Amino acid sequence: MALFFKKGDSAKPRQAERILPRHLGIIMDGNGRWAKKRGMPRSAGHTVGAANFKTITRYCAKIGIEYLTVYAFSTENWKRPSAEINGLMKLFKQYLEESLRDFRDDDIKVRFIGDTEAFSSDLRQLIEETREVCKDRTGMVLNIAMNYGGRDEILRAVKQISQKVSQGELTQEEITEEVFSRHLYTAGQPDPDLIIRPSGEQRISNFLLWQSAYTEYIIMDILWPDFTTADLDAALAEYARRNRRFGGV
Ligand code: IPE
Ligand code: IPE
Numbered sequence: 001m002a003l004f005f006k007k008g009d010s011a012k013p014r015q016a017e018r019i020l021p022r023h024l025g026i027i028m029d030g031n032g033r034w035a036k037k038r039g040m041p042r043s044a045g046h047t048v049g050a051a052n053f054k055t056i057t058r059y060c061a062k063i064g065i066e067y068l069t070v071y072a073f074s075t076e077n078w079k080r081p082s083a084e085i086n087g088l089m090k091l092f093k094q095y096l097e098e099s100l101r102d103f104r105d106d107d108i109k110v111r112f113i114g115d116t117e118a119f120s121s122d123l124r125q126l127i128e129e130t131r132e133v134c135k136d137r138t139g140m141v142l143n144i145a146m147n148y149g150g151r152d153e154i155l156r157a158v159k160q161i162s163q164k165v166s167q168g169e170l171t172q173e174e175i176t177e178e179v180f181s182r183h184l185y186t187a188g189q190p191d192p193d194l195i196i197r198p199s200g201e202q203r204i205s206n207f208l209l210w211q212s213a214y215t216e217y218i219i220m221d222i223l224w225p226d227f228t229t230a231d232l233d234a235a236l237a238e239y240a241r242r243n244r245r246f247g248g249v
């Protein structure tokens with residue numbers, strides 16, 4: 001798509017940087033329904049969804065997205081049957097093992113947002129290794145939201161800040177929006193410009209609550225395993241047509 005040039009491309013039109021979101025969020029939803037439609041177990045949908053995650057991530061890096069945040073597992077997803085949760089944990093491990101082995105040359109900087117302490121020790125170990133391998137990379141930042149909840153993140157920030165106040169490191173007057181943002185998992189990153197939710201559900205489901213105050217939302221009636229790079233292009237084209245006012249005129 002001609003409008004979306006990679007950063008540093010000399011032929012790039014001046015407005016290209018402005019119309020491509022710097023930070024894109026994706027709620028990877030609809031795996032279960034995708035499988036059900038085919039008479040398959042929900043886990044089959046998660047497997048195809050995970051493969052699609054790799055395709056879409058690479059595409060985002062290629063077209064010049066600077067930050068991509070994908071919602072992989074919410075703080076509420078623990079409510080699911082244990083067989084489904086175990087299947088998802090197995091997929092996470094598989095993805096991280098493959099990434100460490102096969103994607104050594106990728107310049108994607110993988111980060112994790114959410115309370116990763118809740119995961120098994122072998123998964124936590126893989127998360128640590130991935131963080132370590134990626135720490136000096138300079139390409140697209142990929143935030144994988146795992147055991148992530150917007151409310152949980154906000155509470156965590158409140159606890160950290162109140163501790164600083166009680167220890168005299170910070171005064172109440174110094175608690176600004178900026179200071180608050182610095183205590184979130186996404187500290188130092190721009191707010192998401194666009195969040196895409198495939199699967200047709202019209203809700204936030206606890207994703208990036210603080211950060212998405214002025215984010216554009218695009219809901220698409222496509223289940224995540226079926227979501228293609230062409231669907232992403234269509235969403236990006238729609239985003240480019242939006243008029244963002246941030247409360248101004
Ligand atoms: C998203 O797909 C994956 C996770 C939440 C881990 P779902 O599993 O929610 O699929 P649907 O929404 O039931 O179709
Ligand atoms: C949101 O999807 C979480 C992820 C995609 C990881 P859910 O399927 O959990 O959300 P609800 O239950 O439909 O709101």
Ligand code: MG
Pocket residue numbers: 029030031
């Ligand atoms: Mg769902």
